Amino acid sequence: MSSRPAYLFLLPALLLYGAFVVLPILQVTAYSFFSWDNGIAQDFVGLDNYARLGSDGVFWAALGHNAIWVVLTLAFPLLAGLLLAAILAERSPRTIQMMSAIYFLPRTIPLVVAGIIWGWIYNPLFGLLNYSLDMLGLGNLAGAWLAEEGTALVSLNVVGAWTFFGFCVVIYLGAIQSIDPSLYEAADVDGAPWWRKFRDITVPLLKNSTLFLGLYAAIEAMRFFDLIWVTTQGGPGYATEVLTTHVYKTFFLVGDYGYASVLSVVLLAIVLSLSALAFRLLRVK
Amino acid sequence: MNRFTRHSQTVVLAVFALYALAPVYLVLLASMRSEADLFNGPLSLPWPIETANYLRVWTESGFSTFFWNSLKISVAVTVLVLLTAPLAGYAFAKMQFRGREALFALFLAGLVVPAPSVIVALYGNLQALGLIDTHIGVILPQAALLMPFSVFMMRTVMQEVPDELIEASTMDGASPLYGFLTVVVPLARPGLMSLTLIVFLFSWQEYLLPLVVLQTETLKTITVGAASLQGRYGVDYGGIAAAGLIAFAPLVVLFLAMQRSFVRGLSAGAVK
Known part of the structure; x- marks a missing residue:
């Protein structure tokens, strides 16, 4: 059979993808090797622009925040998703359907809107969080959550987790439902308590889902932008700066084409390596 | 599974349902609240229910x-x-x-x-x-x-x-x-x-x-x-x-x- 029909089938998707994704990636890579003046490329300068990474404290801080974001995501929404899925799996199909819909709901909300909603909850003057702490007699724990360097990043991660844990529940549930029920029955015969079945059967058999969700979370942690931009824009100071906001500011606010391209290339290199690792480990066919 | 384990698991399910839904509920309340009602606390039910906020952002x-x-x-x-x-x-x-x-x-x-x-x-x-x-x-x-x-x-x-x-x-x-x-x-x-x-x-x-x-x-x-x-x-x-x-x-x-x-x-x- 000739290849022609296949190429014709591929052509429209390939043109669109090539023109608006592949081409800009190649351009950004090329831009990063030039010196720039007023948005016009001047001379080929080799790796000179890259040399600036070493002394750019904001870049290293941003990279650190991206890394912290990954760790926090693994520690909270992923773990919560695993626990919730294991509990839910033993309930009636109606409960499963209803609860997973509830948990998943925040993911349908645009991150911009999520940022606005949670910005309120964290508002130091009238926000729900400080209000609730007051009600519980814990008023001394109240704070200006997003406005303090110590709490801003963690507070935002709670918002990220809010939109992500339902996805973890759904993925884990799908995997649990394919575990052979006779394993649990055998454990029941031995009189094993719930948490031991969870630890010895459920968790080990969900290794692949955990791997998938962990890599997914790591990639998303490098990609996210909206949530930070509508809440803190990387502040206070540089406390919530991440790689994407650093690119945005370097390009749109400073107008530094060469260095913004360097940061873009670094960002691309990280997400592409993570994705290559994911495909390798998960053996996608 | 004993009853205690099952009940405490139900509590865990409910707490996370609250985490998922409370912020949405809060916005719903706030959107129907008049300005005068704003300082009765974020959880009080809005009264009288206002549609003015919707009309204002939609048209103006x-x-x-x-x-x-x-x-x-x-x-x-x-x-x-x-x-x-x-x-x-x-x-x-x-x-x-x-x-x-x-x-x-x-x-x-x-x-x-x-x-x-x-x-x-x-x-x-x-x-x-x-x-x-x-x-x-x-x-x-x-x-x-x-x-x-x-x-x-x-x-x-x-x-x-x-x-x-x-x-x-x-x-x-x-x-x-x-x-x-x-x-x-x-x-x-x-x-x-x-x-x-x-x-x-x-x-x-x-x-x-x-x-x-x-x-x-x-x-x-x-x-x-x-x-x-x-x-x-x-x-x-x-x-x-x-x-x-x-x-x-x-x-x-x-x-x-x-x-x-x-x-x-x-x-x-x-x-x-």
Whole structure:
């Protein structure tokens, strides 16, 4: 059979993808090797622009925040998703359907809107969080959550987790439902308590889902932008700066084409390596 | 399982349901609250119930325009992806051709490309094409950025179509496109439905592209509008809440109506 029909089938998707994704990636890579003046490329300068990474404290801080974001995501929404899925799996199909819909709901909300909603909850003057702490007699724990360097990043991660844990529940549930029920029955015969079945059967058999969700979370942690931009824009100071906001500011606010391209290339290199690792480990066919 | 374990597990389920729903409930309350009622605490029931916030943002703050702009862009992106990704996914799933592996790898690589990492070049390109401050300038890159996910998902969907049915259609001498439209598309309908929903969702949620491409107030989308309302009227909490609700209500309704399609689509594109 000739290849022609296949190429014709591929052509429209390939043109669109090539023109608006592949081409800009190649351009950004090329831009990063030039010196720039007023948005016009001047001379080929080799790796000179890259040399600036070493002394750019904001870049290293941003990279650190991206890394912290990954760790926090693994520690909270992923773990919560695993626990919730294991509990839910033993309930009636109606409960499963209803609860997973509830948990998943925040993911349908645009991150911009999520940022606005949670910005309120964290508002130091009238926000729900400080209000609730007051009600519980814990008023001394109240704070200006997003406005303090110590709490801003963690507070935002709670918002990220809010939109992500339902996805973890759904993925884990799908995997649990394919575990052979006779394993649990055998454990029941031995009189094993719930948490031991969870630890010895459920968790080990969900290794692949955990791997998938962990890599997914790591990639998303490098990609996210909206949530930070509508809440803190990387502040206070540089406390919530991440790689994407650093690119945005370097390009749109400073107008530094060469260095913004360097940061873009670094960002691309990280997400592409993570994705290559994911495909390798998960053996996608 | 003893009763204590079961009850404490129910408590865990309920606490997380509260975590998921409380913020949404809070905005709902705030959007119906009058300004005078604002200081009765965030959890008090609003009384009297106000529709003034909705009317104000819809008519005065331009949200009717933002809403239609978002709808227009999201529908256009969805149509564009539906016209292109299923064909490509089918080619990768069922057709033999030279360079198949390499081309598929090219699409796979794009799966994780974040919009901010290409914006430096994309912005200049859109400028050169005269597409800055136009809806086309948002629609084309957005469809392109969603293409890898869509092609990947469509390939998974198309692999399920039985080969015998495809062979039967080509034996009649029909062209590949005719066979695709009459045999494959009807069989792949649930998958196409999932793709439609997810692309619409992602496109409606998009923030960066409309933020940098659109400058004229009357061209902006609902996410950009909601974010700028927050900055502009720092104290109009009722208005911001109403705007937020207008921005996500269509998505929540779509999701609740077609939950199965959504979840299947998201996990099909994700794992295999």
